[in-house]
Amino acid sequence: MDITSDTHSQHISRQFNHELEDLKNHLMAMGGLVEKQVQDAVIALIEGDSSLARQVSDQDRTVNDMQIKIDEECTRVLARRQPAASDLRLVMAVTRAVSDLERIGDEATKIARNALTLSESDNGKKGFVEVRHISERVRNMVRDSLTSFARFDIDLALKVVHEDEAVDSEYTTAMRSLMTFMMEDPRSITSVLSVMWVLRALERIGDHANNLAEYVIYLVKGLDIRHIDPDDLDEEALKQRN
Template sequence: MDISSDIHSQHISRQFNQELEELKTHLMAMGGLVEKQVQDAVAALLEGDSALGRQVVDNDRAVNDMQIKIDAECTQVLARRQPTASDLRLVLAVIRAASDLERIGDEASKIARNACELIDGDNGSRGFVEVRMISEHVRRMVRDALTSFARFDTELALKLVHEDEEVDNEYQSAMRSLMTFMMEDARSISPVLSLMWILRALERIGDHANNLAEYVVYLVKGMDIRHTDPDDLDAEAIARKG
């Protein structure tokens, strides 16, 4: 059943409606914090701001706490309400999405820690162009993934599934460039390795944003596309389902 044709707003229990809305609201709040963590982690590197980097690392605990709170709320809804159909999909999608957001927070913390090491080592800005390009792409993916979840927008979600391949290609290209740097100057090996870890973290953030998009399709259409090749996805057929 398409969630857009369901009756989320027409439950007999207004309290149940409120609980479902609160789950979604709390997930969006967690997403906002995680999005800022990614933005600040990259800014710490590009602007040479180690204090901002340490702040990102410290804030990771807040991200973890939000996931624990959301998981507890979802457990209570499942136990008390025993939701079915699209309501059950919403709760399950929130649980899965919170897990991916927590992982994005972890990757942001990794970026911040490596950024602090590079800043403290005064290692210049080689490789920053690649970091800036990929970071802008994955940050946009995270933002759009959250938007698609908030709006139950499967069209935007499917667009993100295809974008993940672009990020993977950008990542591979950037890694080749960094390998060239190391081959040209052995002294660059240590800082370049840190940049590689940062790029790997950014690529993983893109993967998690892709997961969020897949959950939107599951939530709205009841279709599990997690192990489907993006080239095999028929947007028009998915739009008609429900």
């Protein structure tokens, strides 16, 4: 047995693991920032805090830079390490996940922009209860999807997928009641529309968290569940797979 080469390959593999850990950590850092953006955007809206809203918009550039950097890291790892099997799946999942995180950042920026518009109108906080409620559920989804990614936790990922369905139905109800507001008081149309855009953005954020959760399942199980109806996902079967 060639001990030198063995030590060498152990060294390579240690370094490779280190690179994969780095990738995951950078993804988590980006996720943390994006989660904060969503939270701040909603606070800015509800409290009419326009300086916080501007701060969220300004941070969009940082999020974008993070995406580019992590994508480059992924490409570098693919080129140099030529990973296979689960390592390859990890790199592919990270490159997909950063794209969703970046879009969550975009949606947070849209919320912040509407917060600015609304801070100048006398909307009387119509629809704010719905915004607050849905935003809390969606923020939990983002947090849970990131945690499930960090821990390769399938159960938590599945929880996010199911939660997305519940959020979608709450979103539909909220949109309907906002439409009623508009019809009852046409002078409120402009400001209620802004609240509608906010709800839409929140619903999209939920979709992206759902995507993140699906990547975790792909990562752990090698099973691509995108486009499968959540009701058709047999959790036990999924858990026993592999």
